[in-house]
Amino acid sequence: MPLVTIDDIPVEVPEGTTILEAARMIGGDIVPPAMCYYSKLKTSGGYCRTCIVKVEQGSAKDPRPMPKPVASCRTTVMDGMVVRNITSPENLEARAGVVEMLLINHPLDCPVCDQAGECHLQDLGYEHGKEETRFEFPRREFEPIDIGENIKLHMNRCILCYRCVKVADQITDGRCHGVVNRGEAAEISTYIEKAIDNDFSGNVIDVCPVGALTDRTFRFKSRVWYTKPVDAHRDCAKCCGKVRLWNQGEEVLRVTARKDKWGEVEDTADGSTAWICNECRFDKKHINDWTIEGPSKIDRHSVISANHYETTLRNIKADTIKMMGSKPHGDKVTLGTGALDPNNIH
């Protein structure tokens, strides 16, 4: 088994393991952030470049360093490889550069975004970003569109991680969802705004790391940190039926798949991924539809598990103001508690 050293910590991993997966085996702060890689989706990763690391020594056989930072999610380890992530200031600087790029065109509309509190871009910005933006131009804008009855696409927030494209490709049939246009003008789209009509299409919501794809049946019902996540199941003919309910009192506000500490949909007992079907996700909104197992354990060190909802909210606002710098971004975002009131949203 190849032995790889990441930030001075050695770990032995099976042949073919990527640097990122090896780092996840070690755990803790040395795990590179991954915005596009998704272990349950084939060919994912490589796009966002947030997971870049420095390879100081290629392998025991060929100890030369790699000339450029590599995407840890797409680079397999070699025996004797030496990798630097957080112990390389140069690497952290390069990553901060990537994070800045992801944020320059982001609308920073966290106060009105349903993903706030469980958004990987928010986490990334806090942990790896710089204090303020140096981008002073109008941000790229798209009109939000409905992809069918249940899914909303806010292209402004998309980071083009291609995860939803892989879901559409790999777990739904009759794919009609992909990327159109090029470069900065590239957008996620369905074929001529066709509704995605497929039993498993709702999973694009769960894989989206940001608030670009959201559940229309949950829109503006509540902030995620005012809901209580519980694990529940039902007998479902189409999927595993094992879900997470996001409740307020007796009311089921949202149904999602269960996610692990990397923010990915969990595996079921038989090792397959616990994707859920649209019926469970969108139509079973009554507490009696479900057998409750108990409160969900949320592993991810994200803001939802921090339990300091108010602080979190304050941080988001402060951060938004900071990131917007001297030029508040138009009048689309109302900063203030009012922003949480759905009636206040334009």
Place this chain on the structure above:
Amino acid sequence: MSKKLLLKNDHVPYINKLSVYREHGGYSVLEKTLKNTSPENVLEEVKKSGLRGRGGAGFPTGLKWSFLARPEGVPRYLVCNADESEPGTFKDRYLMERIPHLLVEGMILSSFALGANTSYIYIRGEYFYVARILEQAIEEAYAAGLLGKNILGSGFNHDCYVQVGAGAYICGEETALLESLEGKRGNPRIKPPFPAVAGLYGCPTVVNNVETIAAIVPIIEMGGEEYAKIGVGKSTGTKLISASGHINNPGVYEIELGVPVEEFIYSAQYCGGIRGGRKLKAVVAGGSSVPILPTELILKTANGEPRLMSYESLGDGGFATGTMLGSGGFIVMDEDTSIVKNLYTFARFYHHESCGQCSPCREGTGWMEKILHKILEGHGTLKDIDLLWDIQSKIEGKTICPLGEAAAWPVAAAIRHFRSEFEDYVTNPESIKDIKHYYRLQN
């Protein structure tokens, strides 16, 4: 002295016709090779020739071919990269337009060496009329038994197809090209695997530039060793240079590698000097992606040696004082040229052509264009120049494909060598607006 191997018959009337091409010795190399030589020998000659890829990166062709995986029962492909979209580069077009059969002969020869029974010429969409010329040549070749089953009784079967792209620079990147050829969105693939192992339709594939493949014909004709005697050092053979900009004789020139840059610019045989007798200001020597160099550094290296038209000499000094031969797109700028304006044009191009897969290139190219526009409009600050520098450094080396570098390098080089001009734009925008010549590039 100029030795012509590729363009020796480019002015013969109707050389695009098979009969005329054959009258001038065309396809005799193929005939001899198929009769007397083994594929291994062809590969050996190519290795000996020291030929380096003419598409931009200069990777040794023989070595590339020897990497081609050869699993049993799996087809191998040769793909010719005729996407030629690098600003300042138009040599492949000239070659295909004038002597299409040279490329076709090269395709068959190379395919024979690689054991490929199918090859594709992927040509940029804007060259649709050139595609027609190639298709006619291929048709003629089929009719003459030079393509198809059992070529010239040798038992070697080969089919060659022309595929027209839709006009995207990124489809010149070899893996984006393969995606496009497969009918998919032209996004570069994440490597590994490399095309030599899993290329077109997942099969082992060699991708070579038009000029590289055409050069195989004279190499086999004269032998690899003889070919290697032409040129200088590891820059063997001849190279097509697309010369453009403020020179008296713009056009495509075949040079022996190693011609001094000064001679290339000023000799009547080549560029014929700067138009209107003006002074030289800067040269982009290898297509828009390579670093721009000011007069003092393009004519002489930092050590004061004459700079030559070769991979090594142009690269001498690294990026601090050198540049690259690249694709041979030689863009000359006279003293009236605005470097800032020119850079803006390049930046706009890369922004437009980024495929958008990876964040630094998708976002960074647009950002750089916007800042350059701001500076050009006279609203820039000194901080913007530093910011530009920082952005290019955040793109370089952090992307999926080299388009990121192609976008970053010109920005870095322009600031490195012409910082004061950027500062002029920032500190004295009014004076710049008054100077007509800063705008001449646009007219």
